[in-house]
Amino acid sequence: VLLGHPITTEPVPGPAGGSQSHADHAPDHSSGCETCSLSSGCLSRGLRGADLSAFAEMARLKRKLHRGERLFRPGGALASLYVVCSGTFKTVAVSHEGRSKTTGFYLPGDLLGLDAIAAGVYVCDGIALEDSEVCVLPMNGVLSLASAVPDLLKELVRVLSAEITRDHRLLTLLASMDAEHRVARFFLDLAERYHRLGYSKDALFLHMTREDIASYLGLSSETVSRIISRLRRRGLLTVHHRHIDFDDSSRLTQAADW
Amino acid sequence: VLLGHPITTEPVPGPAGGSQSHADHAPDHSSGCETCSLSSGCLSRGLRGADLSAFAEMARLKRKLHRGERLFRPGGALASLYVVCSGTFKTVAVSHEGRSKTTGFYLPGDLLGLDAIAAGVYVCDGIALEDSEVCVLPMNGVLSLASAVPDLLKELVRVLSAEITRDHRLLTLLASMDAEHRVARFFLDLAERYHRLGYSKDALFLHMTREDIASYLGLSSETVSRIISRLRRRGLLTVHHRHIDFDDSSRLTQAADW
């Protein structure tokens, strides 16, 4: 019964190819932005011709990370922003008392490091949740190119604003919704983001632990586990380790929407 | 004993003068950015000479609001960002289920409307908590000027990033700290912001209701009230209606810091 769960298969197969290097931090200049399958979701979206070439020139450095590796750490000088090419990341804020809190999950196309711009140093840990790859965008390159290319400026500002909007939604979630709503909405939001990347609309693979989810949602991992079990018992979803199937999307939406 | 609490008096008296117009929405061209006492805290910070003049030209429109008036509402097309000149604002997110949540408080120098850029429409209510005044920054003007003036671009991006950082701090607060820490940190953060504006370091006037604070911190207003009483009973602060004195800043900091 438990066999075969290849439901969430590869999305639009990107040009990333099979160059599975085992060397850490190995730069990869294989493919430019012009041929990248993510271009419509990345900061370069909307750019064409010479503008896109200039962007590609700036973003030609890539970096591979294995699961658990750190892309940046708090206090490190902000040199670059990063676009997730493949894989998943989480950011973890560590309070100076030692307590830590997952502040976000980042999928292909998402921009990492935006919160570091204000202080000039990274303020959280950026950690790969699976073997992943990022494009490196030198901060000064981004700013100077944004100065020259109005479309890029608009997009940069838009992305920053979108992050603020996203945080406000999460704030509302944490401040005024109970555990079941938080978990249901977390699943639906994540599935929606994966869906835009070409994955199934009613299945989901969680690259993060229950503990990560709990921290992100301001709950204990036990509570997250319990809520998942409850939703399962009610027939809203099926769970196999980290693979989730939405068996009744409408009722799940209803559970998330209040 | 209860007499006279003019502790939190006027900060660096601005050039705003006494033109107390009673006409709503009355534009005010009285003073330019060149002479504004807030210039060091506003988006124009760092600009000089022709750049500052161009900014002043763009931002010459002001708007006055009375307590309770709305600066913008969700769904309204994003035409402008607003810099608070004087007074205080809150932003309130209204979920489509009707539930509402205070997402931020804005003091002189703060920029309102940043979260609206991504969607192109305002996503929350902007409401004056006292008689207040804002500078109107037309969105297209901001973008085109940012294109031409690298310092302004940097500042715009910095301010956006700062808002993200602030939200992440609040997320951590809501997700992992108990009611007392939340309230104590709220007071200290607010006092710190007022302090940068020239107000006393260990006194605070709350322009918002307990209910607003509660909503912002993800608590009930009763809990906020109880926590304040508790802090008072322990001798950390003195309270007269909305005026707060920090009697023991170090212990209050300790209460906020875990």
Place this chain on the structure above:
DNA sequence: CGCGCATTTGATCTAATTCAACCCTAGTGG
């Protein structure tokens, strides 16, 4: 002067945490 609203305080209730035991799965080494 009295009404309405914000605030405080008290009593009860509940959702979620905490503590603890157990299970499952993947990876490891004999």
Place this chain on the structure above:
DNA sequence: CCACTAGGGTTGAATTAGATCAAATGCGCG
């Protein structure tokens, strides 16, 4: 090949922080 282990995950019982319900107080304002 299979037993062993470790970490993630699930489940149960007890505890508690904060919400909710309710009442009393105080203050601002018409």
